[in-house]
Amino acid sequence: MVNKDWDILKPTLSVPVLNSIKKQGFKAMTPIQAAVIPLLLSCKDVVAEAVTGSGKTLAFVVPMLEMLRKKEKDSTLRKDFVYAVIISPTRELATQIYEVIKQFLLEPEVAHISLCCLVGGRPVEADVENVKKGAHIVVCTPGRLQDLLAEQKNLNLPGRIRDLELLILDEADRLLDLGFNNTLTTILQYLPRQRRTGLFSATQTKELQDLVRAGLRNPVLVSVKEKSSISTPVALQNYYIVVEPQDKFLFLLNFIRNRQTMKGLFFLPTCACVDYWADVLPVVLTDLKIFAIHGKMKLKRAKILEKFRGAESAILLCTDLMARGLDIPEVEWVIQWEPPTNPAALVHRVGRTARGGAAGCSLIPLLPTEDAYVPFIKVNQKVELQDWSQSSDQIKITDKLRDKVLKILHNQQMSDRGILDKGMRAFVSHIRAYSKHECNILLQLKELPLGHIATSYGLLKLPLMPEIKEEHKTQFIGPNEKIDFNSIPYKDKQKEASRLQKLQEYKKTGIWPSKKKKKIAKTQAWEQTKLLKQVKKEKRKKRKETKTKMVKEGKNNKKRKTVTQEELEELAADVALIKKLKKRKINDDQFDNAFEIGK
Structure with missing residues (x-):
């Protein structure tokens, strides 16, 4: 047509x-x-x-x-x-x-x-x-x-x-x-x-x-549909490259450096990943503007997007918040850290370029264990990925470059505990997101070399998480020198003062002071949360109306009868249950069953 x-x-x-x-x-x-x-x-x-x-x-x-x-x-x-x-x-x-x-x-x-x-x-x-x-x-x-x-x-x-x-x-x-x-x-x-x-x-x-x-x-x-067998615009060229996990960041870094005048979107798995790389990338890409946007930035998003639209050459780090419908002029490249959780999201991500008949390209680096994704996405979403290694742009990664970049990443984290924390959160959230891939038959968490991936993040140490095994610890490459992690400060003066106070208490008691752990509620869709709030509001309103009615009828003026011994014993038993719950001698379900809550 x-x-x-x-x-x-x-x-x-x-x-x-x-x-x-x-x-x-x-x-x-x-x-x-x-x-x-x-x-x-x-x-x-x-x-x-x-x-x-x-x-x-x-x-x-x-x-x-x-x-x-x-x-x-x-x-x-x-x-x-x-x-x-x-x-x-x-x-x-x-x-x-x-x-x-x-x-x-x-x-x-x-x-x-x-x-x-x-x-x-x-x-x-x-x-x-x-x-x-x-x-x-x-x-x-x-x-x-x-x-x-x-x-x-x-x-x-x-x-x-x-x-x-x-x-x-x-x-x-x-x-x-x-x-x-x-x-x-x-x-x-x-x-x-x-x-x-x-x-x-x-x-x-x-x-x-x-x-x-x-x-x-x-x-x-x-x-x-376009006059082709693919589901993306005809003017869009989609590429992939198989890289070793510890070299993924280095490859993408050099790829962007070779295109200093490019304007592109860089899709990352989670909001925490965006926050971390937004701090890290400007140090290693000094000649290119770096912007960052994700769903948790409530008030800043419009300003950031406007600045990126107006920039001649820049990289926008983002989540799938930016994958749908947005039309940003002159976006030449869409780069992805890894395949999106939902296969259909790939079509929407790469569709941010090559819009309105203009030319555009996308690139996705894959690990050696993920190479089956190429034929899968061709069948599942009709997106054909071409091998970037066959192009004339051969990006070499040397030991010298690896050591130099790792040193920069390590120094950033050692100079600011805030970046250290962000790096840990980014890595953990990335692994959690990977475990939720819809095509987890091809992209299996157990096959990921987590130590090498942590190396590509430039972490100072591996985080404590059940997914980390002994083999991953041998893969990990950290700083050469021994680090006293307690000596790494926050650049934020208020945070640092609070940390030093807690550190002093820790040295005295041997226990790190922290806030009481709150019960983590099960994740609910915001629509369900809003409905529950409405139900509670209606119940409060009904109780108030009943109370007002009783006042008018004079029913609330009756004196309460003397409390019986049986009632006192029941009250004492209830208080004992509450104390057991506070001391965590019983769990919430046992407490609810004892009170017959929800029955």
Whole structure:
């Protein structure tokens, strides 16, 4: 399917919208745009599947603008109503879509259409005020939208969306992966049934089909593939290289050094890995800007992403937070520390480059025990990886280079205990993440040479963890000199003062003072946590109402009868149980059974 000129849509698109498209520099429609736009304009529900970077955003933005332009022309566009809602999985993607739409609304003919971005990371009151000012188009994340619909009664958002005409679920499979199933179900209950719905994704899953059945009416399925047997853009070259585990960092370091003007994304397994390498890489890559971003950076993310977008050459260290939907201009390379936990994530990661027909490359280093991943990913995700060792760029790793880099890494950790701690956390979180690989038949934790991997991290010592065996200790290469770990200081003065105080106490008592260990709750989806909080809130409200009723009826004025001996004995037994629990003579389950909690 070839790209078509926008003039084909002249009978269905108004002149202002067409002019706005051309002013933005979009010369021709991509296949997904040519297929989806006429369907949405003719009031059809659409499920669109296309490779990443194929122009899905414009496929729903254009019909949305045309719909609002028509309402404005007919004088039925009310200032206090919401007519289009676009839901995306992350605040970064929502902000990107918001910026795209904002550029279109600069045209005088559509300047009266109001736009609002509702995402987390800022006070909900600010979003309430923005919606009250007017928001014909709302771009949002699901959690914030649910909060505004269900909790902010003074806003009356359910009343504002009663004439909603278009709902878009962007990167819908990712919405479900992040645990927003119940949230989306709640949101759909507030929306009018007579609407157009577009569901956009790069991959189709069973969960996605369930959502389609729940939220769409006889949708048209549009599946646009490239003219090739692969699932990534044709202009994208994907490479792999087999390296020894202790040399992985050295290889990637030299690879980046050989491309000092490159702009690339560097995907790491965990947030802790991003934090550690963000401290380490600037010391060994002094001529290249290094940025870092992950999901635990709540307030900094937007600023970091903006700085990276504006940089001519830079590396952005990131997690899979950056793997979906984001369009960053001029990204030439996508580098990965190791295969992603979910095989499908590889398609989305590499799709951050070679967007909109531009050329791009990706590279993934594999350990000798992981070479079976190459044929697996070709069959499983239709991604063909070419061997980088066959290229003209032969990167050599010498003993001299290894010793030099290791010394730099060791010195960094010995000069700042904070970096030492980050390195330990990064390594441990990396190994934990590796153990959760979906394709763990190929990528087995027991085959990993953990000592060599710890060497590549430049650790001063191996952490205490059950996965570390004797064979791993013999593989590990640490500093040549003996280190007194108690003498390694924090650069942070407050942390160092606290550590020195604890160290003095340790020398006196032989026991390191620490906070009491808190009971670690089982990990729950945030949606379940929110539901439990709501249940507790309702119970408190019911108790308060019962108490108020009793006061009015005078039932609480009755004097309590004398406490019997049997009641005193029961109370004493209960107190004894509580003391046993505090002293850890019994566990929580035994305590619950004794009190018959939950029965």
